[in-house]
Amino acid sequence: MLAPNADRIAEAVSRLGSESAFEVLARARALEATGKHVVHMEIGEPDFDTPEHVKEAGVAAIRENYTHYSPSAGIAELRDAVAAYAAAFRNVEPFSRENVVVGPGAKPIIWNILSAILDPGDEFVYFDPAYPAYASCANYLQAKVVAIPLREEKNWRMDLDEFERRVSSKTRAVMINSPHNPTGGVLAKSDLQRIAELAQRHDFLVVADEIYSRNFYEGEFSSIAALPGMRERTIVVDGFSKAYAMTGWRLGYAIMPEPIAKVVTLFNNNTFSCVPTFVQRAGIAALQGPDEPVRRMNDIFRQRRDRMVGGLNALPGISCTMPEGAFYAFPNVSKISADDKVLAAYLLGEGGVACLGGSGFGAAGKGYLRFSYAASLEDIDYALAQMARCLPLFKA
Numbered sequence: 001m002l003a004p005n006a007d008r009i010a011e012a013v014s015r016l017g018s019e020s021a022f023e024v025l026a027r028a029r030a031l032e033a034t035g036k037h038v039v040h041m042e043i044g045e046p047d048f049d050t051p052e053h054v055k056e057a058g059v060a061a062i063r064e065n066y067t068h069y070s071p072s073a074g075i076a077e078l079r080d081a082v083a084a085y086a087a088a089f090r091n092v093e094p095f096s097r098e099n100v101v102v103g104p105g106a107k108p109i110i111w112n113i114l115s116a117i118l119d120p121g122d123e124f125v126y127f128d129p130a131y132p133a134y135a136s137c138a139n140y141l142q143a144k145v146v147a148i149p150l151r152e153e154k155n156w157r158m159d160l161d162e163f164e165r166r167v168s169s170k171t172r173a174v175m176i177n178s179p180h181n182p183t184g185g186v187l188a189k190s191d192l193q194r195i196a197e198l199a200q201r202h203d204f205l206v207v208a209d210e211i212y213s214r215n216f217y218e219g220e221f222s223s224i225a226a227l228p229g230m231r232e233r234t235i236v237v238d239g240f241s242k243a244y245a246m247t248g249w250r251l252g253y254a255i256m257p258e259p260i261a262k263v264v265t266l267f268n269n270n271t272f273s274c275v276p277t278f279v280q281r282a283g284i285a286a287l288q289g290p291d292e293p294v295r296r297m298n299d300i301f302r303q304r305r306d307r308m309v310g311g312l313n314a315l316p317g318i319s320c321t322m323p324e325g326a327f328y329a330f331p332n333v334s335k336i337s338a339d340d341k342v343l344a345a346y347l348l349g350e351g352g353v354a355c356l357g358g359s360g361f362g363a364a365g366k367g368y369l370r371f372s373y374a375a376s377l378e379d380i381d382y383a384l385a386q387m388a389r390c391l392p393l394f395k396a
């Protein structure tokens with residue numbers, strides 16, 4: 001029997017959101033356990049193995065007894081490696097170790113950053129649809145959360161005039177994410193320049209989630225941190241999950257002004273204490289080792305993107321913009337179903353194709369599906385064939 005108060009949950013919990021990818025993954029696995037063939041396009045993780053030299057570094061680190069606690073901000077060698085890599089990759093003045101905080105994935109680092117900078121009532125601006133953790137955390141912190149829609153017709157960039165109208169000196173922080181989850185959209189340099197100009201005019205911080213900065217298919221990646229006057233007011237979030245196929249290692253980081261880094265470290269200290277030390281040693285190998293595996297994975301992602309987006313656009317009732325980064329396709333399915341989550345559940349149940357309803361990423365995602373094309377060409381072809389078979393039978 002439960003104790004009388006055992007089922008009383010803190011009221012603040014009602015402000016939390018969740019990432020539907022993990023829920024759909026559990027459902028898809030349960031279906032697989034019954035013997036059904038399922039193509040996993042729901043969870044956002046590279047299907048490649050972690051590069052050999054990174055695995056070797058992790059195993060060697062365990063053998064060398066890097067199995068103890070580390071400082072809460074991360075080991076000095078990894079923070080130095082991140083500082084050097086981040087400045088060289090983004091073409092900015094050198095960062096120092098004091099600017100870098102390491103965590104078990106970018107997700108908890110995002111949580112700790114927002115906890116460090118948002119007071120109740122502070123205005124927090126982000127773009128909808130979005131990675132669900134941003135609004136979940138900001139709402140939990142009781143910030144005043146402002147969602148500005150991204151526009152399919154602008155290849156999933158924002159309307160900058162609308163953005164300008166919605167920010168003011170009351171804005172504490174703006175969260176951007178390019179390349180973008182769930183749409184694969186990429187902000188143009190001119191978008192970043194306008195955001196930077198407004199950040200300086202209204203004195204707000206920019207949190208730039210650049211976790212897909214290595215999953216980039218057209219041209220060169222641009223970071224807002226590299227624009228004049230932005231290094232001081234940008235917090236760059238990045239990590240190892242997507243670039244190096246290291247989702248399960250749980251390793252991410254952010255680079256930020258030193259006073260904020262101290263507080264994010266305090267949150268690390270109060271929550272997970274530190275990232276496993278051997279995982280951090282593997283991270284050094286990823287950053288300092290050969291870059292060829294990252295480029296090879298991206299070449300394969302590009303082929304898969306073309307196959308997936310071409311195939312989606314050939315299906316009646318579906319249209320899909322060409323994503324320039326990340327590994328997601330975000331087709332418009334509003335002509336097929338008024339409820340994207342019902343359609344996603346139908347595709348899983350009937351076709352064995354696991355994908356996500358776009359509305360799980362915010363109101364502006366309604367009418368879309370998100371497919372992670374981190375799957376083999378064979379699986380992509382199978383998924384497209386299953387959709388071609390099942391969609392005409394779908395009853396809205």
Ligand SMILES: Cc1ncc(COP(=O)(O)O)c(C=O)c1O
Binds near residue numbers: 181247251
């Ligand atoms: C936009 C974005 N940011 C951050 C993360 C967090 O990644 P991780 O915690 O694995 O580093 C993800 C993962 O899906 C993501 O899509």
